[in-house]
Amino acid sequence: xxxxxxxxxxxxxxxxxxxxxxxxxxxxxxxxxxxxxxxxxxxxxxxxxxxxxxxxxxxxxxxxxxxxxxxxxxxxxxxxxxxxxxxxxxxxxxxxxxxxxxxxxxxxxxxxxxxxxxxxxxxxxxxxxxxxxxxxxxxxxxxxxxxxxxxxxxxxxxxxxxxxxxxxxxxxxxxxxxxxxxxxxxxxxxxxxxxxxxxxxxxxxxxxxxxxxxxxxxxxxxxxxxxxxxxxxxxxxx
Numbered sequence: 001x002x003x004x005x006x007x008x009x010x011x012x013x014x015x016x017x018x019x020x021x022x023x024x025x026x027x028x029x030x031x032x033x034x035x036x037x038x039x040x041x042x043x044x045x046x047x048x049x050x051x052x053x054x055x056x057x058x059x060x061x062x063x064x065x066x067x068x069x070x071x072x073x074x075x076x077x078x079x080x081x082x083x084x085x086x087x088x089x090x091x092x093x094x095x096x097x098x099x100x101x102x103x104x105x106x107x108x109x110x111x112x113x114x115x116x117x118x119x120x121x122x123x124x125x126x127x128x129x130x131x132x133x134x135x136x137x138x139x140x141x142x143x144x145x146x147x148x149x150x151x152x153x154x155x156x157x158x159x160x161x162x163x164x165x166x167x168x169x170x171x172x173x174x175x176x177x178x179x180x181x182x183x184x185x186x187x188x189x190x191x192x193x194x195x196x197x198x199x200x201x202x203x204x205x206x207x208x209x210x211x212x213x214x215x216x217x218x219x220x221x222x223x224x225x226x227x228x229x230x231x232x233x234x235x236x237x238x
Contacts, residue, residue, distance in 0.1 A: 031235055031236055031238065032188050032233045032234060032235050032236065033173050033176050033177060033182075033184070033233065033234050033236060034173075034189075034231070034232070034233035035169045035170075035172035035173045035176065035231075035232065035233075036169055036229060036230065036231040036232070037165050037166075037168035037169040037172060037229070037230055038165055038168075038227055038228070038229040038230075039160075039161045039162075039163075039164035039165040039168060039227065039228055039230075040161060040225055040226065040227035040228075041157055041160060041161055041225075041226050041227075042223040042224065042225050042226075043151060043157065043223060043224050043226065044223055044224075045126065045149035045150055045151055045221050045223070045224050046124060046126070046151055046152055047122060047123075047124060047126075047149070047150045047151060047152050048122070048123055048124075048125075048126050048129050048147065048148070048149055049120065049121065049122050049147070049148035049149075049150060050119075050120070050121040050122075050132070050133075050144060050146075050147055050148075051118070051119075051120055051144070051145040051146045051147075051148070052075065052118070052119040052120075052121065052136070052142055052143065052144055052145065053116060053117070053118055053119075053142070053143045053145055054068060054071045054072050054075060054116065054117040054118075054119065054141050054142050054143075055068075055114060055115070055116050055117075055141060055143065056068040056071055056114070056115050056141050057112050057113065057114045057115075058112075058113055059110075059111075059112070059113065060113055061096055061098070061113045061115075063113070064096060064113040064114060064115040065096055065115045067115070067141070068096075068115035068116070068117055068141070071139060071141035071142065072091075072117050072119070074139055075119065075136065075139055075142050076089055076119075078132075078135055078136065078139070079121060079132065082128055082131070082132055082135070083125065083128070084121065084123050084125075085123075088121060088122050088123050089119060089120075089121050090119065090120045090121075091117060091118065091119060092118040092119065092120050093116070093117070093118040094115075094116070094117050094118070095115070095116050096113065096114065096115045096116075097113070097114055098111050098112065098113045098114070099111075099112055099114070100112070124152070126149075126221070129147065133147070149221035149222070149224070150196075150224060151196070151224050151226075154196035154224075154226055157196075157226045158194060158226075158228070161194070161226055161227055161228040162192055162194065162228040162230065164228075165192070165228045165229055165230035166190075166192075166230045166232070168230070169230040169231065169232050170232065170234075173232070173233075173234050177234075177236065182236040182237065183236065183237045184234045184235070184236060184237070185234065185235040185236055185237045186234065186235055187232065187233075187234055188232075188233045188234055188235045189231075189232060189233045190230065190231070190232045191230070191231045191232070192228060192229070192230055192231075193228065193229040193231075194227075194228045195225075195226070195227050195228070195229075196224065196225075196226045196227075197224060197225045197226075197227075
């Protein structure tokens, strides 16, 4: 009987200790107020980014590479003639490979060699985007993958959106503290997430202007959204 009583007393003590631990955790968690807020600004883009692929095929690797080099140079010369700097044109990838296909005439399999080059083009003259797209359509080996509108310096908007997000999050915490009748102690945690979106428009070849068209592709890019989210927590006075 005494042994059973001793065991019950130990269990009761452990239960009490566990309850105290849980209560302490709940108190610690309840001793902070957390809030998050997002601030954003929409600005007009001032930078255009074109993603191009140059693809050429022939019966040998050397011929495919030779054609590809000529087509790349043709595209670069066109862009430079439009006033773009050569430094604004970057080669992103290059590959040459072979594959087999069936000849439609005699049904025999033939080996085809393909040479691909990727180009990224950036420029500030947004009023030239339509004209450049129109002229690139004249080069059959060039495909425009996408047109990406962005801004050159998102950092200059960073302080504005971060400050606004922090102020809004803190105001939410102040409102909450007043509503529940507690006083804030000090900042416990702060996390900032900054984001600058771009406006990306895919351009499959069949959506480009017809070769030789006198009317450039119209462009009306969306504004760029720059945002910051502040997540913060304050401890409360006990």
